[in-house]
Amino acid sequence: MTRAALDVALAYHHAWAGGDLDAALSYIADDVVCEAPPGRLTGRDAYRGFLEPYVSQLVSATLIAAFGDDDTALVMYDSVTRLVDRAPGAECVHVEGGRIVRSWFIFDRAPFMAARAAVVGSGDAEGTAS
């Protein structure tokens, strides 16, 4: 069994985990469709808008597990961000022609919402919420 989708999913993962958003997006199809916690994202620009705030505040990411085959891969990781110190995520991706065309993205928005509310509550939203 070959694992082309897993190879792409891991290359994408290691790119954003290393802070290289452009390299990560090179694995995302122009017309990607992603089911994410805020709703459905369509197209790479929307995907960039979703991923960029997270990657920009990323401190570190660690793989928990990754499996896949030629078409589909499933990846789970933990991450530390400047806003939230424990932010695990899971992504299931379908790959065609070396790019992610369909994706399901799961993470818990609750700690991010709580952290942003705390920042706003402290009266210092502009300085530290980004």
Next chain:
Amino acid sequence: MTRAALDVALAYHHAWAGGDLDAALSYIADDVVCEAPPGRLTGRDAYRGFLEPYVSQLVSATLIAAFGDDDTALVMYDSVTRLVDRAPGAECVHVEGGRIVRSWFIFDRAPFMAARAAVVGSGDAEGTAS
């Protein structure tokens, strides 16, 4: 490659997806350790307390993907509940002796918190929030 952990993960998944909490918990080790959105759960009783409210309001669950080997499995699914109509989740499990001993459980708490707040806001918290 054998897939004992995947077999256990799928049996556990199909049990709770079918509404059979006791059957699902028969695959959970007495001393399971689970990293879940509310924090670390230790022991099957704590795991039951975490899973029961979700299973009790479950309408349906559909597998998105499942992969694994002899030791570890990774499962992603979507689900519909009476409280939240789109509640995907992902679980990574380590299996020993036919039972899940270690688990990472990811889902988005935000829509559940919003739905509960809406119920409380409607003044009918007792009747429909459980």
